[in-house]
Amino acid sequence: MQLSEQELVRREKLVKLRELGIDPYPANLYPVTYYSKQIKDRYAEGKEVVIAGRLMSRRIQGKASFAELQDAEGRIQVYFNRDEICTGEDKTKYNEVYKKLLDIGDIIGIKGALFKTQVGEITVMVKDFDVLTKALRPLPLPKTDKDGNVYDEFNDPELRYRQRYADLIVNPRVKDTFVKRTKITNVIRDFYNAMGFLEVETPILQPIPGGAAARPFITHHNTLDMPLYLRIANELYLKRLIVGGFDGVYEFSKDFRNEGMDRTHNPEFTVMEMYAAYKDYNWMMDVTERLLEKIALELHGTTKVQFGEHLIDYKAPYQRIGILDAIKEHTGYDLYQKSEDEIREICKKLELEVDETMGIGKMIDEIFGEKCEPHYVQPTFIIDYPVEMSPLTKKHRSKEGLTERFELMVNGKELANAYSELNDPIDQRERFEEQLKLSEKGDDEAMFIDQDFLRALEYGMPPTSGIGIGIDRLTMFMTNNESIQEVLFFPQMKPEQKTPSVALNDEEKAVLAVIQKEEKIDLNTLKSQSGLSNKKWDKTIKHLTKNNLAKVNKTEKGLFVELVD
Protein backbone atom coordinates (compact mmCIF):
# COMPACT_ATOMS: atom_id res chain seq x y z
CA MET A 1 0.00 0.00 0.00
CA GLN A 2 1.36 3.35 -1.07
CA LEU A 3 1.00 5.95 1.67
CA SER A 4 1.10 9.65 1.07
CA GLU A 5 3.51 11.83 2.98
CA GLN A 6 0.76 13.07 5.26
CA GLU A 7 -0.37 9.55 6.08
CA LEU A 8 3.18 8.56 6.99
CA VAL A 9 3.49 11.60 9.25
CA ARG A 10 0.31 10.64 11.06
CA ARG A 11 1.49 7.07 11.55
CA GLU A 12 4.70 8.40 13.09
CA LYS A 13 2.64 10.53 15.45
CA LEU A 14 0.71 7.41 16.43
CA VAL A 15 3.97 5.77 17.50
CA LYS A 16 5.06 8.84 19.45
CA LEU A 17 1.74 9.01 21.28
CA ARG A 18 2.22 5.43 22.40
CA GLU A 19 5.77 6.21 23.50
CA LEU A 20 4.35 8.92 25.73
CA GLY A 21 2.02 6.33 27.26
CA ILE A 22 -1.04 7.65 25.47
CA ASP A 23 -3.37 5.06 23.94
CA PRO A 24 -4.62 6.57 20.67
CA TYR A 25 -7.60 4.18 20.68
CA PRO A 26 -8.71 3.90 24.31
CA ALA A 27 -11.40 1.43 25.32
CA ASN A 28 -13.11 3.23 28.17
CA LEU A 29 -16.24 5.32 27.76
CA TYR A 30 -15.84 9.06 27.71
CA PRO A 31 -18.24 10.87 30.10
CA VAL A 32 -19.66 13.47 27.71
CA THR A 33 -22.03 15.89 29.41
CA TYR A 34 -22.87 18.39 26.67
CA TYR A 35 -23.30 18.76 22.96
CA SER A 36 -22.01 21.83 21.18
CA LYS A 37 -25.52 23.06 20.51
CA GLN A 38 -26.58 22.79 24.15
CA ILE A 39 -23.54 24.80 25.15
CA LYS A 40 -24.50 27.60 22.82
CA ASP A 41 -28.18 27.46 23.75
CA ARG A 42 -27.61 27.37 27.49
CA TYR A 43 -24.45 29.36 28.02
CA ALA A 44 -23.31 30.21 31.52
CA GLU A 45 -19.98 31.81 32.34
CA GLY A 46 -17.64 29.31 33.99
CA LYS A 47 -19.92 26.31 33.57
CA GLU A 48 -17.92 23.08 33.53
CA VAL A 49 -18.46 20.80 30.58
CA VAL A 50 -17.16 17.55 29.16
CA ILE A 51 -17.40 17.34 25.39
CA ALA A 52 -16.08 15.10 22.67
CA GLY A 53 -15.75 15.34 18.94
CA ARG A 54 -13.53 15.79 15.95
CA LEU A 55 -10.89 18.48 15.72
CA MET A 56 -11.81 20.48 12.60
CA SER A 57 -9.57 23.53 12.62
CA ARG A 58 -6.69 25.01 14.57
CA ARG A 59 -5.23 28.46 14.97
CA ILE A 60 -2.07 28.07 16.97
CA GLN A 61 -0.45 31.15 18.48
CA GLY A 62 2.51 29.90 20.41
CA LYS A 63 1.48 29.18 23.97
CA ALA A 64 -2.21 29.38 23.20
CA SER A 65 -4.46 28.14 20.46
CA PHE A 66 -8.03 28.22 19.24
CA ALA A 67 -9.57 25.19 17.64
CA GLU A 68 -12.97 23.98 16.55
CA LEU A 69 -14.48 20.75 17.80
CA GLN A 70 -17.26 19.17 15.75
CA ASP A 71 -19.75 16.84 17.37
CA ALA A 72 -23.10 15.42 16.25
CA GLU A 73 -24.81 18.78 16.74
CA GLY A 74 -22.30 21.13 15.15
CA ARG A 75 -19.12 22.94 16.07
CA ILE A 76 -17.90 24.73 19.16
CA GLN A 77 -14.77 26.77 19.57
CA VAL A 78 -12.28 25.53 22.15
CA TYR A 79 -9.31 27.38 23.59
CA PHE A 80 -6.10 25.55 24.45
CA ASN A 81 -3.84 27.52 26.77
CA ARG A 82 -0.51 25.98 27.73
CA ASP A 83 -0.61 26.99 31.37
CA GLU A 84 -4.24 25.98 31.85
CA ILE A 85 -3.54 22.50 30.55
CA CYS A 86 -0.08 22.04 32.05
CA THR A 87 -0.24 23.57 35.51
CA GLY A 88 3.13 22.17 36.58
CA GLU A 89 6.62 22.42 35.11
CA ASP A 90 6.06 19.72 32.51
CA LYS A 91 4.57 21.35 29.43
CA THR A 92 4.65 18.18 27.31
CA LYS A 93 0.89 17.78 27.03
CA TYR A 94 0.53 21.16 25.32
CA ASN A 95 3.85 21.48 23.50
CA GLU A 96 4.10 17.93 22.27
CA VAL A 97 0.75 16.19 22.44
CA TYR A 98 -1.51 19.04 21.42
CA LYS A 99 0.77 21.02 19.13
CA LYS A 100 2.77 18.25 17.49
CA LEU A 101 0.89 15.00 17.75
CA LEU A 102 -2.73 16.00 17.16
CA ASP A 103 -4.10 16.61 13.70
CA ILE A 104 -7.25 17.92 12.16
CA GLY A 105 -9.64 15.00 12.03
CA ASP A 106 -8.56 13.45 15.32
CA ILE A 107 -11.30 12.68 17.80
CA ILE A 108 -10.65 14.04 21.27
CA GLY A 109 -12.44 14.56 24.53
CA ILE A 110 -12.25 17.85 26.41
CA LYS A 111 -12.91 18.81 30.01
CA GLY A 112 -13.19 22.54 30.45
CA ALA A 113 -15.16 25.62 31.40
CA LEU A 114 -17.19 28.06 29.35
CA PHE A 115 -16.17 31.65 28.64
CA LYS A 116 -16.60 34.27 25.98
CA THR A 117 -13.65 35.63 24.03
CA GLN A 118 -12.93 39.29 23.51
CA VAL A 119 -14.85 39.09 20.27
CA GLY A 120 -17.77 37.51 22.16
CA GLU A 121 -17.65 33.95 20.84
CA ILE A 122 -18.74 31.20 23.20
CA THR A 123 -15.70 29.06 23.84
CA VAL A 124 -14.60 26.16 26.00
CA MET A 125 -11.45 26.82 28.05
CA VAL A 126 -9.68 23.47 27.94
CA LYS A 127 -8.51 22.23 31.36
CA ASP A 128 -7.65 18.75 30.16
CA PHE A 129 -8.08 16.70 27.04
CA ASP A 130 -7.84 13.06 25.97
CA VAL A 131 -7.03 11.49 22.63
CA LEU A 132 -10.01 9.28 21.82
CA THR A 133 -9.15 8.30 18.24
CA LYS A 134 -6.20 9.19 16.10
CA ALA A 135 -7.14 9.75 12.46
CA LEU A 136 -4.58 8.35 10.03
CA ARG A 137 -6.06 9.81 6.86
CA PRO A 138 -6.31 13.56 6.29
CA LEU A 139 -9.79 14.95 5.66
CA PRO A 140 -10.68 17.04 2.66
CA LEU A 141 -11.05 20.37 4.35
CA PRO A 142 -13.37 23.08 3.06
CA LYS A 143 -13.11 26.47 4.72
CA THR A 144 -15.88 28.96 5.19
CA ASP A 145 -15.30 32.67 5.60
CA LYS A 146 -17.44 34.98 7.64
CA ASP A 147 -19.66 35.80 4.65
CA GLY A 148 -20.48 32.12 4.29
CA ASN A 149 -18.40 31.57 1.15
CA VAL A 150 -17.00 28.06 1.03
CA TYR A 151 -13.50 27.51 -0.28
CA ASP A 152 -12.05 24.22 -1.45
CA GLU A 153 -15.40 22.57 -1.01
CA PHE A 154 -15.31 18.77 -1.15
CA ASN A 155 -17.57 18.51 -4.15
CA ASP A 156 -16.46 15.73 -6.50
CA PRO A 157 -19.64 13.59 -6.65
CA GLU A 158 -17.72 10.38 -7.17
CA LEU A 159 -15.57 10.84 -4.08
CA ARG A 160 -18.48 12.17 -2.04
CA TYR A 161 -20.71 9.16 -2.77
CA ARG A 162 -17.96 6.57 -2.47
CA GLN A 163 -16.71 8.13 0.78
CA ARG A 164 -19.98 9.32 2.23
CA TYR A 165 -18.43 9.21 5.70
CA ALA A 166 -16.01 11.96 4.70
CA ASP A 167 -18.77 13.85 2.92
CA LEU A 168 -20.86 13.82 6.10
CA ILE A 169 -17.99 15.08 8.21
CA VAL A 170 -17.08 18.08 6.09
CA ASN A 171 -20.35 19.07 4.40
CA PRO A 172 -22.97 20.03 6.99
CA ARG A 173 -25.64 20.42 4.31
CA VAL A 174 -25.36 16.71 3.50
CA LYS A 175 -25.94 15.74 7.08
CA ASP A 176 -28.92 18.04 7.24
CA THR A 177 -30.50 16.32 4.22
CA PHE A 178 -30.38 12.95 5.94
CA VAL A 179 -31.70 14.31 9.23
CA LYS A 180 -34.63 15.71 7.26
CA ARG A 181 -35.15 12.40 5.51
CA THR A 182 -35.62 10.64 8.83
CA LYS A 183 -37.84 13.45 10.02
CA ILE A 184 -40.06 12.93 6.98
CA THR A 185 -40.52 9.23 7.71
CA ASN A 186 -41.15 10.00 11.35
CA VAL A 187 -43.86 12.51 10.48
CA ILE A 188 -45.50 9.95 8.23
CA ARG A 189 -45.35 7.30 10.99
CA ASP A 190 -46.84 9.66 13.55
CA PHE A 191 -49.53 10.72 11.10
CA TYR A 192 -50.68 7.18 10.26
CA ASN A 193 -50.23 5.88 13.77
CA ALA A 194 -52.49 8.65 15.04
CA MET A 195 -55.10 7.32 12.60
CA GLY A 196 -54.76 3.89 14.21
CA PHE A 197 -52.89 2.24 11.35
CA LEU A 198 -50.43 -0.56 11.86
CA GLU A 199 -46.88 -0.53 10.55
CA VAL A 200 -46.05 -3.97 9.15
CA GLU A 201 -43.30 -5.89 7.40
CA THR A 202 -43.90 -8.12 4.38
CA PRO A 203 -41.56 -10.33 2.32
CA ILE A 204 -38.73 -8.83 0.33
CA LEU A 205 -38.01 -12.21 -1.28
CA GLN A 206 -41.07 -13.03 -3.31
CA PRO A 207 -41.84 -16.06 -5.49
CA ILE A 208 -43.83 -13.82 -7.85
CA PRO A 209 -42.80 -10.17 -8.21
CA GLY A 210 -46.13 -8.38 -8.20
CA GLY A 211 -47.82 -5.07 -7.60
CA ALA A 212 -46.00 -3.06 -10.24
CA ALA A 213 -44.63 -3.29 -13.75
CA ALA A 214 -40.86 -3.49 -13.70
CA ARG A 215 -37.96 -5.83 -14.36
CA PRO A 216 -37.03 -7.60 -11.11
CA PHE A 217 -33.76 -8.81 -9.66
CA ILE A 218 -33.72 -12.57 -9.42
CA THR A 219 -31.95 -14.77 -6.90
CA HIS A 220 -32.00 -18.40 -5.93
CA HIS A 221 -32.91 -20.21 -2.75
CA ASN A 222 -30.65 -23.22 -2.33
CA THR A 223 -32.70 -25.29 0.11
CA LEU A 224 -35.95 -24.91 -1.79
CA ASP A 225 -34.04 -24.96 -5.08
CA MET A 226 -36.27 -22.32 -6.57
CA PRO A 227 -35.93 -18.81 -7.96
CA LEU A 228 -36.93 -15.88 -5.77
CA TYR A 229 -37.36 -12.27 -6.77
CA LEU A 230 -36.49 -9.15 -4.85
CA ARG A 231 -39.73 -7.28 -4.52
CA ILE A 232 -40.59 -4.52 -6.98
CA ALA A 233 -43.54 -3.54 -4.76
CA ASN A 234 -45.33 -4.84 -1.68
CA GLU A 235 -48.87 -3.95 -2.73
CA LEU A 236 -50.27 -7.45 -3.07
CA TYR A 237 -49.02 -8.48 0.37
CA LEU A 238 -50.52 -5.47 2.10
CA LYS A 239 -53.85 -6.19 0.43
CA ARG A 240 -53.70 -9.76 1.75
CA LEU A 241 -53.44 -8.20 5.20
CA ILE A 242 -56.54 -6.12 4.54
CA VAL A 243 -58.30 -9.37 3.61
CA GLY A 244 -57.03 -10.76 6.90
CA GLY A 245 -58.87 -8.07 8.84
CA PHE A 246 -56.47 -5.22 9.43
CA ASP A 247 -58.25 -2.02 8.52
CA GLY A 248 -55.18 0.13 8.05
CA VAL A 249 -51.64 -1.04 7.31
CA TYR A 250 -48.54 0.65 6.00
CA GLU A 251 -44.95 -0.26 5.29
CA PHE A 252 -41.82 1.59 4.34
CA SER A 253 -40.73 -0.76 1.63
CA LYS A 254 -37.28 -1.02 0.11
CA ASP A 255 -38.08 -2.04 -3.47
CA PHE A 256 -35.69 -3.25 -6.16
CA ARG A 257 -35.91 -2.72 -9.89
CA ASN A 258 -33.39 -3.99 -12.37
CA GLU A 259 -33.46 -0.96 -14.62
CA GLY A 260 -31.44 2.06 -15.59
CA MET A 261 -29.72 4.33 -13.12
CA ASP A 262 -29.70 8.10 -13.40
CA ARG A 263 -30.19 11.06 -11.18
CA THR A 264 -33.77 10.07 -10.35
CA HIS A 265 -33.43 6.28 -10.33
CA ASN A 266 -31.48 3.93 -8.07
CA PRO A 267 -31.78 0.12 -8.26
CA GLU A 268 -33.02 0.05 -4.68
CA PHE A 269 -35.34 2.73 -3.44
CA THR A 270 -37.97 3.30 -0.81
CA VAL A 271 -41.71 3.48 -1.22
CA MET A 272 -44.19 3.98 1.59
CA GLU A 273 -47.34 2.01 0.81
CA MET A 274 -50.50 2.42 2.87
CA TYR A 275 -53.87 0.66 2.60
CA ALA A 276 -57.08 1.63 4.39
CA ALA A 277 -60.28 -0.41 4.38
CA TYR A 278 -63.70 1.15 3.72
CA LYS A 279 -62.12 4.18 2.03
CA ASP A 280 -61.94 5.37 -1.56
CA TYR A 281 -59.55 7.44 -3.60
CA ASN A 282 -61.28 10.72 -2.76
CA TRP A 283 -60.61 10.09 0.91
CA MET A 284 -57.03 9.19 0.03
CA MET A 285 -56.52 12.51 -1.76
CA ASP A 286 -57.82 14.43 1.27
CA VAL A 287 -55.50 12.53 3.61
CA THR A 288 -52.48 12.78 1.33
CA GLU A 289 -52.63 16.53 0.84
CA ARG A 290 -52.94 16.96 4.60
CA LEU A 291 -49.97 14.68 5.13
CA LEU A 292 -47.74 16.58 2.69
CA GLU A 293 -48.76 19.90 4.16
CA LYS A 294 -47.81 18.61 7.59
CA ILE A 295 -44.44 17.33 6.39
CA ALA A 296 -43.59 20.70 4.85
CA LEU A 297 -44.63 22.50 8.02
CA GLU A 298 -42.65 20.19 10.32
CA LEU A 299 -39.52 20.51 8.18
CA HIS A 300 -39.60 24.14 7.21
CA GLY A 301 -42.21 25.83 9.37
CA THR A 302 -44.04 26.85 6.21
CA THR A 303 -45.93 25.09 3.43
CA LYS A 304 -43.78 26.76 0.79
CA VAL A 305 -40.65 24.81 -0.12
CA GLN A 306 -38.02 25.80 -2.67
CA PHE A 307 -37.07 23.22 -5.28
CA GLY A 308 -34.63 24.39 -7.93
CA GLU A 309 -36.11 27.49 -9.47
CA HIS A 310 -39.64 26.75 -8.23
CA LEU A 311 -41.29 27.60 -4.94
CA ILE A 312 -43.68 24.72 -4.27
CA ASP A 313 -46.67 25.32 -2.01
CA TYR A 314 -47.83 22.16 -0.26
CA LYS A 315 -50.80 23.85 1.34
CA ALA A 316 -53.92 21.68 0.95
CA PRO A 317 -56.11 21.27 -1.05
CA TYR A 318 -54.54 20.49 -4.41
CA GLN A 319 -56.05 20.81 -7.85
CA ARG A 320 -57.63 17.60 -9.18
CA ILE A 321 -57.80 17.01 -12.90
CA GLY A 322 -58.70 13.96 -15.02
CA ILE A 323 -55.85 12.57 -17.09
CA LEU A 324 -57.89 12.74 -20.29
CA ASP A 325 -58.86 16.33 -19.50
CA ALA A 326 -55.21 17.10 -18.96
CA ILE A 327 -54.33 15.57 -22.31
CA LYS A 328 -57.16 17.48 -24.00
CA GLU A 329 -55.94 20.69 -22.42
CA HIS A 330 -52.31 20.26 -23.50
CA THR A 331 -52.71 18.52 -26.89
CA GLY A 332 -56.22 19.36 -28.03
CA TYR A 333 -57.12 15.67 -28.49
CA ASP A 334 -60.03 14.08 -26.63
CA LEU A 335 -59.12 10.44 -26.10
CA TYR A 336 -62.23 9.44 -24.17
CA GLN A 337 -63.53 6.08 -25.47
CA LYS A 338 -61.21 6.18 -28.47
CA SER A 339 -60.03 2.84 -29.88
CA GLU A 340 -56.47 1.57 -29.78
CA ASP A 341 -55.95 2.35 -33.47
CA GLU A 342 -57.36 5.87 -33.17
CA ILE A 343 -55.04 6.59 -30.28
CA ARG A 344 -52.08 5.20 -32.18
CA GLU A 345 -52.90 7.64 -35.01
CA ILE A 346 -53.00 10.53 -32.54
CA CYS A 347 -49.64 9.49 -31.13
CA LYS A 348 -48.14 9.63 -34.59
CA LYS A 349 -49.62 13.10 -35.17
CA LEU A 350 -48.06 14.18 -31.88
CA GLU A 351 -44.75 12.77 -33.15
CA LEU A 352 -44.47 10.25 -30.34
CA GLU A 353 -42.70 6.97 -30.85
CA VAL A 354 -45.19 4.12 -30.59
CA ASP A 355 -45.04 0.54 -31.75
CA GLU A 356 -47.40 -2.40 -32.08
CA THR A 357 -46.56 -3.84 -28.69
CA MET A 358 -48.02 -0.83 -26.93
CA GLY A 359 -51.59 -1.07 -25.73
CA ILE A 360 -53.94 1.84 -24.98
CA GLY A 361 -52.58 2.19 -21.46
CA LYS A 362 -48.96 2.54 -22.51
CA MET A 363 -49.79 5.01 -25.25
CA ILE A 364 -51.83 7.27 -23.00
CA ASP A 365 -49.05 7.08 -20.47
CA GLU A 366 -46.64 8.15 -23.21
CA ILE A 367 -48.78 11.10 -24.29
CA PHE A 368 -49.28 12.27 -20.73
CA GLY A 369 -45.60 11.85 -19.88
CA GLU A 370 -44.44 13.77 -22.92
CA LYS A 371 -47.04 16.48 -23.26
CA CYS A 372 -48.57 17.06 -19.84
CA GLU A 373 -46.38 15.91 -16.95
CA PRO A 374 -43.85 18.76 -17.06
CA HIS A 375 -46.64 21.33 -16.68
CA TYR A 376 -47.65 20.17 -13.23
CA VAL A 377 -45.11 21.87 -11.02
CA GLN A 378 -47.37 22.73 -8.11
CA PRO A 379 -48.92 19.68 -6.40
CA THR A 380 -51.72 18.36 -8.60
CA PHE A 381 -53.77 15.17 -8.48
CA ILE A 382 -54.12 13.61 -11.90
CA ILE A 383 -57.16 11.33 -11.64
CA ASP A 384 -59.29 8.76 -13.44
CA TYR A 385 -56.81 6.77 -15.48
CA PRO A 386 -57.98 4.47 -18.27
CA VAL A 387 -58.58 0.90 -17.19
CA GLU A 388 -55.91 -0.46 -19.55
CA MET A 389 -53.08 1.19 -17.62
CA SER A 390 -54.33 0.28 -14.16
CA PRO A 391 -54.73 -3.47 -13.72
CA LEU A 392 -55.14 -3.32 -9.94
CA THR A 393 -57.61 -0.45 -9.79
CA LYS A 394 -61.36 -0.46 -9.32
CA LYS A 395 -63.44 0.68 -12.26
CA HIS A 396 -64.79 4.20 -12.01
CA ARG A 397 -68.16 4.40 -10.30
CA SER A 398 -69.62 6.52 -13.13
CA LYS A 399 -67.17 6.99 -16.01
CA GLU A 400 -67.01 4.07 -18.42
CA GLY A 401 -63.53 2.82 -19.28
CA LEU A 402 -61.81 4.75 -16.51
CA THR A 403 -60.61 3.76 -13.05
CA GLU A 404 -60.55 5.38 -9.65
CA ARG A 405 -56.88 6.15 -9.60
CA PHE A 406 -54.77 9.22 -9.00
CA GLU A 407 -51.16 10.16 -9.30
CA LEU A 408 -49.83 13.13 -7.41
CA MET A 409 -47.62 15.26 -9.62
CA VAL A 410 -45.10 17.67 -8.11
CA ASN A 411 -42.29 19.42 -9.97
CA GLY A 412 -43.45 17.64 -13.11
CA LYS A 413 -42.76 14.25 -11.54
CA GLU A 414 -44.87 11.50 -10.04
CA LEU A 415 -44.68 11.62 -6.26
CA ALA A 416 -47.49 9.23 -5.33
CA ASN A 417 -49.78 6.72 -6.96
CA ALA A 418 -53.07 5.59 -5.43
CA TYR A 419 -56.35 3.84 -6.16
CA SER A 420 -59.63 2.66 -4.98
CA GLU A 421 -58.38 -0.91 -4.95
CA LEU A 422 -59.91 -3.49 -7.21
CA ASN A 423 -61.57 -6.06 -4.94
CA ASP A 424 -63.74 -7.94 -7.47
CA PRO A 425 -61.83 -11.24 -7.80
CA ILE A 426 -63.33 -12.12 -11.18
CA ASP A 427 -62.56 -8.70 -12.63
CA GLN A 428 -59.05 -8.93 -11.17
CA ARG A 429 -58.49 -12.31 -12.81
CA GLU A 430 -59.58 -10.87 -16.16
CA ARG A 431 -57.26 -7.90 -15.76
CA PHE A 432 -54.34 -10.20 -15.03
CA GLU A 433 -55.22 -12.15 -18.15
CA GLU A 434 -55.16 -8.89 -20.12
CA GLN A 435 -51.67 -8.34 -18.73
CA LEU A 436 -50.71 -11.81 -19.86
CA LYS A 437 -51.78 -10.91 -23.40
CA LEU A 438 -49.69 -7.74 -23.26
CA SER A 439 -46.77 -9.81 -22.14
CA GLU A 440 -47.30 -12.20 -25.06
CA LYS A 441 -47.36 -9.14 -27.34
CA GLY A 442 -43.88 -8.31 -26.10
CA ASP A 443 -44.43 -6.01 -23.14
CA ASP A 444 -41.72 -7.27 -20.79
CA GLU A 445 -43.12 -5.30 -17.89
CA ALA A 446 -46.61 -6.70 -17.86
CA MET A 447 -47.67 -8.29 -14.60
CA PHE A 448 -47.60 -11.95 -13.68
CA ILE A 449 -50.73 -13.70 -12.46
CA ASP A 450 -50.57 -14.23 -8.71
CA GLN A 451 -52.98 -17.08 -8.02
CA ASP A 452 -52.61 -16.85 -4.26
CA PHE A 453 -53.51 -13.16 -4.36
CA LEU A 454 -56.65 -14.01 -6.35
CA ARG A 455 -57.51 -16.67 -3.76
CA ALA A 456 -57.24 -14.01 -1.06
CA LEU A 457 -59.55 -11.68 -2.99
CA GLU A 458 -62.06 -14.52 -3.34
CA TYR A 459 -62.35 -14.62 0.44
CA GLY A 460 -63.40 -10.97 0.14
CA MET A 461 -61.44 -7.77 0.56
CA PRO A 462 -63.45 -4.83 1.85
CA PRO A 463 -63.56 -1.69 -0.28
CA THR A 464 -60.08 -0.30 0.19
CA SER A 465 -57.97 2.60 -0.91
CA GLY A 466 -54.21 2.33 -1.17
CA ILE A 467 -51.30 4.61 -1.93
CA GLY A 468 -47.59 4.44 -2.63
CA ILE A 469 -45.41 7.47 -1.97
CA GLY A 470 -41.86 7.61 -3.29
CA ILE A 471 -39.86 8.46 -0.21
CA ASP A 472 -36.62 9.20 -2.05
CA ARG A 473 -38.37 11.59 -4.38
CA LEU A 474 -40.30 13.18 -1.54
CA THR A 475 -37.02 13.72 0.28
CA MET A 476 -35.49 15.27 -2.83
CA PHE A 477 -38.40 17.67 -3.11
CA MET A 478 -38.38 18.56 0.56
CA THR A 479 -34.61 19.11 0.75
CA ASN A 480 -34.09 20.78 -2.63
CA ASN A 481 -31.87 18.05 -4.02
CA GLU A 482 -32.10 17.35 -7.74
CA SER A 483 -30.47 13.93 -7.63
CA ILE A 484 -31.47 10.75 -5.83
CA GLN A 485 -27.83 10.09 -4.96
CA GLU A 486 -28.00 13.09 -2.64
CA VAL A 487 -30.79 11.56 -0.54
CA LEU A 488 -29.37 8.03 -0.32
CA PHE A 489 -26.53 7.48 2.12
CA PHE A 490 -24.87 4.95 -0.16
CA PRO A 491 -26.13 5.22 -3.72
CA GLN A 492 -25.29 2.35 -6.03
CA MET A 493 -21.95 2.90 -7.76
CA LYS A 494 -19.86 0.94 -10.19
CA PRO A 495 -17.09 -0.86 -8.33
CA GLU A 496 -13.86 1.03 -7.78
CA GLN A 497 -11.02 0.08 -10.08
CA LYS A 498 -8.57 -2.36 -8.59
CA THR A 499 -5.09 -1.03 -8.09
CA PRO A 500 -2.67 -2.35 -10.70
CA SER A 501 -0.35 -5.08 -9.45
CA VAL A 502 3.38 -4.48 -9.12
CA ALA A 503 4.25 -7.85 -10.65
CA LEU A 504 6.56 -7.78 -13.64
CA ASN A 505 4.99 -8.13 -17.06
CA ASP A 506 6.39 -10.30 -19.83
CA GLU A 507 8.55 -7.60 -21.42
CA GLU A 508 10.12 -6.75 -18.11
CA LYS A 509 10.83 -10.40 -17.37
CA ALA A 510 12.42 -10.83 -20.81
CA VAL A 511 14.68 -7.81 -20.39
CA LEU A 512 15.65 -8.90 -16.91
CA ALA A 513 16.55 -12.36 -18.23
CA VAL A 514 18.93 -10.78 -20.76
CA ILE A 515 20.60 -8.71 -18.05
CA GLN A 516 20.93 -11.77 -15.83
CA LYS A 517 22.65 -13.66 -18.63
CA GLU A 518 25.07 -10.87 -19.57
CA GLU A 519 25.52 -9.45 -16.04
CA LYS A 520 26.50 -6.13 -17.62
CA ILE A 521 25.28 -4.92 -20.97
CA ASP A 522 25.40 -1.73 -23.01
CA LEU A 523 22.11 0.10 -22.69
CA ASN A 524 21.56 0.65 -26.39
CA THR A 525 22.41 -2.94 -27.18
CA LEU A 526 19.93 -4.12 -24.65
CA LYS A 527 17.32 -1.73 -25.98
CA SER A 528 17.63 -2.97 -29.55
CA GLN A 529 17.70 -6.60 -28.37
CA SER A 530 14.49 -6.07 -26.52
CA GLY A 531 12.75 -4.98 -29.72
CA LEU A 532 10.52 -2.62 -27.75
CA SER A 533 9.22 0.79 -28.83
CA ASN A 534 10.87 3.79 -27.27
CA LYS A 535 8.06 4.42 -24.87
CA LYS A 536 7.68 0.78 -23.95
CA TRP A 537 11.44 0.49 -23.41
CA ASP A 538 11.43 3.55 -21.22
CA LYS A 539 8.63 2.19 -19.08
CA THR A 540 10.21 -1.22 -18.79
CA ILE A 541 13.67 -0.10 -17.73
CA LYS A 542 12.25 2.47 -15.32
CA HIS A 543 10.09 -0.15 -13.70
CA LEU A 544 13.07 -2.47 -13.28
CA THR A 545 15.30 0.20 -11.77
CA LYS A 546 12.56 1.50 -9.54
CA ASN A 547 11.99 -1.95 -8.08
CA ASN A 548 15.73 -2.31 -7.46
CA LEU A 549 16.16 -5.19 -9.88
CA ALA A 550 18.54 -3.47 -12.25
CA LYS A 551 20.57 -0.30 -12.33
CA VAL A 552 22.04 1.93 -15.00
CA ASN A 553 25.66 2.98 -14.68
CA LYS A 554 27.07 5.89 -16.62
CA THR A 555 30.77 5.43 -17.49
CA GLU A 556 33.13 7.00 -20.00
CA LYS A 557 32.44 4.14 -22.36
CA GLY A 558 28.72 4.76 -22.27
CA LEU A 559 25.63 3.59 -20.40
CA PHE A 560 25.61 0.09 -18.97
CA VAL A 561 22.85 -1.87 -17.35
CA GLU A 562 23.65 -4.39 -14.65
CA LEU A 563 21.96 -6.32 -11.90
CA VAL A 564 21.60 -4.88 -8.46
CA ASP A 565 23.66 -6.91 -5.99
Added chain:
RNA sequence: UGAGGUAUAACUCAGCUGGUAGAGUACUGUGCUUUUAACACGGGAGUCUUGGGUUCGAUUCCCAAUGCCUCAACCA
Protein backbone atom coordinates in the same frame (compact mmCIF):
# COMPACT_ATOMS: atom_id res chain seq x y z
C1' U B 1 -27.40 2.41 -25.40
C1' G B 2 -26.12 7.40 -27.92
C1' A B 3 -23.89 12.55 -27.80
C1' G B 4 -20.94 15.92 -25.19
C1' G B 5 -17.69 17.19 -20.84
C1' U B 6 -14.00 15.75 -17.39
C1' A B 7 -9.66 12.96 -14.94
C1' U B 8 -2.86 16.97 -12.65
C1' A B 9 -0.38 17.05 -4.79
C1' A B 10 -4.61 14.95 0.73
C1' C B 11 -8.69 19.06 -1.10
C1' U B 12 -10.05 23.01 -4.85
C1' C B 13 -7.87 24.19 -9.33
C1' A B 14 -3.98 26.61 -13.07
C1' G B 15 -0.52 24.61 -16.69
C1' C B 16 0.10 28.70 -23.93
C1' U B 17 2.80 26.30 -29.81
C1' G B 18 5.29 18.93 -27.13
C1' G B 19 11.19 19.99 -23.62
C1' U B 20 10.12 15.78 -16.19
C1' A B 21 4.63 20.60 -13.52
C1' G B 22 2.57 25.30 -10.30
C1' A B 23 -0.98 28.27 -6.79
C1' G B 24 -4.21 28.49 -2.41
C1' U B 25 -5.62 25.25 1.47
C1' A B 26 -3.62 21.00 4.11
C1' C B 27 1.27 19.06 5.88
C1' U B 28 6.17 20.42 7.93
C1' G B 29 10.11 23.96 10.60
C1' U B 30 10.61 28.71 13.46
C1' G B 31 8.10 32.82 16.00
C1' C B 32 3.66 34.44 18.34
C1' U B 33 -1.12 33.76 25.40
C1' U B 34 -8.39 35.91 23.19
C1' U B 35 -7.80 34.10 17.40
C1' U B 36 -11.50 33.03 13.70
C1' A B 37 -10.57 31.72 5.88
C1' A B 38 -5.36 33.76 12.31
C1' C B 39 -0.64 35.88 10.83
C1' A B 40 4.87 36.22 9.33
C1' C B 41 9.21 33.86 7.22
C1' G B 42 11.20 29.10 5.47
C1' G B 43 10.54 23.70 3.65
C1' G B 44 8.80 19.13 1.12
C1' A B 45 5.10 16.90 -1.13
C1' G B 46 3.10 14.29 -7.83
C1' U B 47 2.86 6.74 -11.41
C1' C B 48 -0.08 14.32 -14.58
C1' U B 49 -6.57 7.93 -14.57
C1' U B 50 -4.83 3.33 -17.36
C1' G B 51 -2.86 0.90 -21.85
C1' G B 52 -1.03 1.57 -26.73
C1' G B 53 0.94 4.88 -30.85
C1' U B 54 3.67 9.17 -33.18
C1' U B 55 8.31 11.68 -31.64
C1' C B 56 15.16 12.45 -30.06
C1' G B 57 11.52 13.76 -26.23
C1' A B 58 4.28 13.28 -24.47
C1' U B 59 0.77 15.82 -18.65
C1' U B 60 0.33 18.15 -23.65
C1' C B 61 -0.84 15.31 -30.12
C1' C B 62 -3.42 10.51 -31.97
C1' C B 63 -6.03 5.68 -30.78
C1' A B 64 -8.38 2.66 -27.14
C1' A B 65 -10.13 1.49 -22.19
C1' U B 66 -12.12 2.94 -17.36
C1' G B 67 -14.51 6.12 -13.60
C1' C B 68 -17.48 10.38 -12.73
C1' C B 69 -20.79 14.50 -14.57
C1' U B 70 -24.57 16.59 -18.09
C1' C B 71 -28.22 15.81 -21.84
C1' A B 72 -30.92 12.26 -24.51
C1' A B 73 -32.95 7.02 -24.44
C1' C B 74 -35.01 3.68 -20.87
C1' C B 75 -38.07 3.96 -16.41
C1' A B 76 -45.73 3.08 -13.10
